Amino acid sequence: MPDRPLANLDGRTPLEASETPFMDDLVKSSELGTVNHIPKGMKSGSDVGNLSILGYDPQECFTGRSPLEAESIGIPLGPNDVCYRCNLVNIVNNNGKDFMDDHSAGHIDTETSKVIIDGLKEELQDNEFELYQGVSYRHILVWKNGLSKLETTPPHDILDQNTIDYLPTGPGSVRLRDLMRRARVKIKKIKNQNPELKSLNCSDIWLWGQGKKPVLEQFKSIHNIKGSVISAVDLIKGIGKLAGLDVLNVEGATGYLDTNYKGKVESALDSLKENDFCMIHIEAPDETGHEGDYKKKIQAIDDLDKKVVGPIVEGLRDKYDDYKICIVSDHPTPVELRTHSYEYVPYLIYNSKLNTCNHNQKVFSERSASESGVVIENGFELLGHFFKK
Ligand SMILES: [Zn+2]
Structure with a gap:
């Protein structure tokens, strides 16, 4: 307030x-x-x-924002699991640069977000990474025995800014950037397959707020x-x-x-x-x-x-x-x-x-x-x- x-x-x-x-x-x-x-x-x-x-x-x-949210959703976290907040966001490309347009994917409703998250689960989940449905634009990615000492940035802090300067950096960041890249392609595909989602302000996921269980x-x-x-x-x-x-x-x-x-x-x-x-x-x-x-x-x-x-x-x-x-x-x-x-x-x-x-x-x-x-x-x-x- x-x-x-x-x-x-x-x-x-x-x-x-x-x-x-x-x-x-x-x-x-x-x-x-x-x-x-x-x-x-x-x-x-x-x-x-x-x-x-x-x-x-x-x-x-x-210890981080995401493990607190994981507790609410009831996600079982092992002592070495690292939890990341996975936002659905909208990033727009202007003259070859990616700008953070909306950290909330237009306050996407939970039902619609489920279509996207279900699709992303197919694409991103394996023995290491697991995606969990949350509310609206707020979802969770668990990295089993993952790395947590990375630099990440909350997407609401970089509205209208070039996202290239704020992608994850540090040990393990390559893995997260790879997930984010693949998610972009998959979200595009999901939107093409579901005409009712065409106008949705959602293009990407954004990973941040990581930590282990407190x-x-x-x-x-x-x-x-x-x-x-x-x-x-x-x-x-x-x-x-x-x-x-x-x-x-x-x-x-x-x-x-x-x-x-x-x-x-x-x-x-x-x-x-x-x-x-x-x-x-x-x-x-x-x-x-x-x-x-x-x-x-x-x-x-x-x-x-x-x-x-x-x-x-x-x-x-x-x-x-x-x-x-x-x-x-x-x-x-x-x-x-x-x-x-x-x-x-x-x-x-x-x-x-x-x-x-x-x-x-x-x-x-x-x-x-x-x-x-x-x-x-x-x-x-x-x-x-x-x-x-
Ligand atoms: Zn806030």
Whole structure:
């Protein structure tokens, strides 16, 4: 959700330009501050950011993005297996150069992606490589006893850039480049054989985010609190599973503007009958940031406030008199960059029993949080602070 001031918005950020009456209402009696979920030297992303949000020090436990997603899909990983994220992407050729046009293959739906992935399995799978179907454009390649010390680049970081500079490099990269080359030929073939896929914004696979299976200490044994996670995104579900949290599946959760907000809220409130903690992850503000579309990003934030924060507050107020809410982001995705950045992100902590207000701000925004003067440098400490506060 966090962003930078935009000239198009008269110097306001998308969050400041959004209608957020429910978050603003919470702010008035909440602790407000900024927090850093991306430790120095690590790459800004949902993997590192969400480990930190759930109280894990990324510097100790992060091995790569893809093995976290593999956990969610239920892929059995041996200790020497290396997992790669396999994006379906669109690369366009201009004057003999390949440019990354779309890291999400036009947010391809899962059903359509299955046609492509099934075809790619025929072409790419052997004793060493195995491909697994995920959600939308996010799939997984496992390299048995594979190499992991390669340099790879997230495709959302190189939108509109020449891909030749960002192909895998280092030991083993030849093998991956070969897979990517063969996938391009095969996808072309699949599209030719299926006329309904002709106009699809999907030309290639992109391999990145590799790592071996990580180990997380159980959430319950650290905090003595039973919890659940709701997300459309395999990465977040995988972190939840490794942490021993209940991972709830909500039908129609897409990780985009068309997600089933109502279903997520209902599922969250329902899960609190058995759990004392629930993390609801909303992905649309990040995706619209990657699209570089501030109007869509404002829509995503409006929806987050009206369709998630509002009903959650109402649902908790109806059922309990003692509850807390924390609103926080994993990292900024400024629309002008179309990728993640490193500014500290705003958070609020609301306690229904206690006015924890530490400021005189009226709204929830990057600026109001920063002006509160409170800074949490180690983001993974925020959760413990939230439970204690
Ligand atoms: Zn992102």
